[in-house]
Amino acid sequence: MGSLINDDYPIQLSSAPIIDFSILLNQDSRIKSEVIKEIGKACQDFGFFNIINHGIGESLIEDVMDANSRFFDMPIEQKKELRSNDVYKPVRFETFIQDDKENGKLTREFLKLYAHPIGDWIGSWPGNPPDYSQVCGAIMESLSLSSTFWQNKIEQGMQMMGINCYESACLLNNIWTGIAPHTDHTIITLLVQSSPGLQVMNPSDGCWNAAPGPKGSLHVLVGDHLQVLSNGKYKSVIHRAVPGSEERRLSVASFHSFAMDEVVEPAMELVDREHPNYKGSSVRDYLNYLSSKESKPFLETLKIVS
Ligand SMILES: O=C(O)CCC(=O)C(=O)O
Numbered sequence: 428m429g430s431l432i433n434d435d436y437p438i439q440l441s442s443a444p445i446i447d448f449s450i451l452l453n454q455d456s457r458i459k460s461e462v463i464k465e466i467g468k469a470c471q472d473f474g475f476f477n478i479i480n481h482g483i484g485e486s487l488i489e490d491v492m493d494a495n496s497r498f499f500d501m502p503i504e505q506k507k508e509l510r511s512n513d514v515y516k517p518v519r520f521e522t523f524i525q526d527d528k529e530n531g532k533l534t535r536e537f538l539k540l541y542a543h544p545i546g547d548w549i550g551s552w553p554g555n556p557p558d559y560s561q562v563c564g565a566i567m568e569s570l571s572l573s574s575t576f577w578q579n580k581i582e583q584g585m586q587m588m589g590i591n592c593y594e595s596a597c598l599l600n601n602i603w604t605g606i607a608p609h610t611d612h613t614i615i616t617l618l619v620q621s622s623p624g625l626q627v628m629n630p631s632d633g634c635w636n637a638a639p640g641p642k643g644s645l646h647v648l649v650g651d652h653l654q655v656l657s658n659g660k661y662k663s664v665i666h667r668a669v670p671g672s673e674e675r676r677l678s679v680a681s682f683h684s685f686a687m688d689e690v691v692e693p694a695m696e697l698v699d700r701e702h703p704n705y706k707g708s709s710v711r712d713y714l715n716y717l718s719s720k721e722s723k724p725f726l727e728t729l730k731i732v733s
């Protein structure tokens with residue numbers, strides 16, 4: 428069994444692009460369409476890209492990390508009051524101990540918060556966060572789909588915040604912390620990390636690479652529902668977290684998907700010879716599947732075998 432506690436981070440996936448978000452807001456349509464092309468290529472080749480100059484100030488990110496850190500500092504009995512088996516609970520705390528093929532057991536603490544429909548919540552967010560729907564719009568445009576049509580579905584959609592806390596190994600008596608390889612069910616996930624640890628699998632060679640991007644940048648992960656919507660053109664990225672052993676690591680993931688009962692299926696414009704590769708499903712289908720504790724990945728259950 429190889430040591431997952433990894434203070435020597437693997438090389439960054441240097442070929443995955445780091446996108447300057449301010450250019451997406453650029454009025455010059457030629458420059459903008461170059462960036463959109465780059466985003467499309469990244470979604471196709473890696474299921475992953477990174478965003479800088481996204482407009483979330485450094486101090487806001489620090490405040491969010493501090494506030495979450497204070498939550499995880501609370502005595503376990505207090506956190507356990509938020510524990511529930513009900514995946515629909517809007518606020519839910521969990522201590523995970525996962526089996527991991529490569530490394531035995533992995534542990535982390537997790538807080539999940541729902542914001543649905545997102546339009547009811549976004550006005551109360553502090554600062555001036557980037558318009559995440561613009562990121563989705565750019566992705567839809569890169570698929571030559573009407574960005575406004577899909578943007579509307581995203582704007583009416585759901586956001587779930589997932590905050591992961593990985594304690595230092597010494598605090599946990601050398602139990603390894605991390606999250607095992609998986610894909611997210613989302614259209615996209617935006618993730619910010621307090622220190623390196625997010626690793627993405629390069630689909631071309633199956634190797635793990637540290638997710639590129641400077642501290643405070645946003646990692647954008649293609650989720651299962653975008654793979655379905657694009658009829659397999661864009662890849663839902665397999666990723667895991669391998670925190671260093673020395674300090675507590677936090678990651679804040681923002682999971683974006685369509686509304687709870689909105690069925691996501693391959694866009695008609697992208698289906699060859701009327702043969703979709705995936706059947707339709709909603710977030711509720713995913714959550715029900717999650718509750719059933721089936722081990723097969725959700726995406727596998729959606730594939731149409733012809
Ligand atoms: O902690 C990380 O970097 C990854 C977290 C993650 O993949 C998730 O919450 O789904």
Ligand SMILES: [Fe+2]
Binds near residue numbers: 609610611666
């Ligand atoms: Fe994830």
